[in-house]
Amino acid sequence: MQLTNSQSAAQSLLLAQVRQGARVVSLSGAAGTGKTTMINSLVAALSGQSVAVCTPTNKAAQVLRSKGIPADTFYKIFYILEEVQGGKPRFISCQ
Numbered sequence: 001m002q003l004t005n006s007q008s009a010a011q012s013l014l015l016a017q018v019r020q021g022a023r024v025v026s027l028s029g030a031a032g033t034g035k036t037t038m039i040n041s042l043v044a045a046l047s048g049q050s051v052a053v054c055t056p057t058n059k060a061a062q063v064l065r066s067k068g069i070p071a072d073t074f075y076k077i078f079y080i081l082e083e084v085q086g087g088k089p090r091f092i093s094c095q
Contacts, residue, residue, distance in 0.1 A: 003041060007034050011041055018046065040069055052077050 003011060014025045027042075029035050043051055053071040055061045064071035 001037055001041060003037065004034065007038050007041075011038060011045065014042060015045060018049075036064065036067055036069070039064065039071075040067070043069060054078075 010027070014027065017025050027035055027038055039053055043053065053064060053069060054074045054077050055064065055071055056074060058073055061071040061073055061076075
């Protein structure tokens with residue numbers, strides 16, 4: 001896959017953050033800007049390291065998984081369901 005100049009610059013910035021010890025980096029952008037391509041490239045660049053791709057919605061995670069990128073929602077990765085009270089779930093942070 002060939003990244004555009006702006007994608008390559010963004011990838012360099014994100015990889016530098018990881019190398020400096022950042023445990024979480026964020027990538028956002030409008031539809032069609034190449035986020036999926038960037039995520040795929042970042043995961044490849046970080047192979048051998050523990051990487052979790054998080055999305056705000058299950059639909060976004062499904063789209064990434066359909067393209068071969070393992071992804072889950074923030075809630076699935078960072079929270080666990082402690083109990084359900086009165087039909088309302090209560091989540092606790094697992095951090």
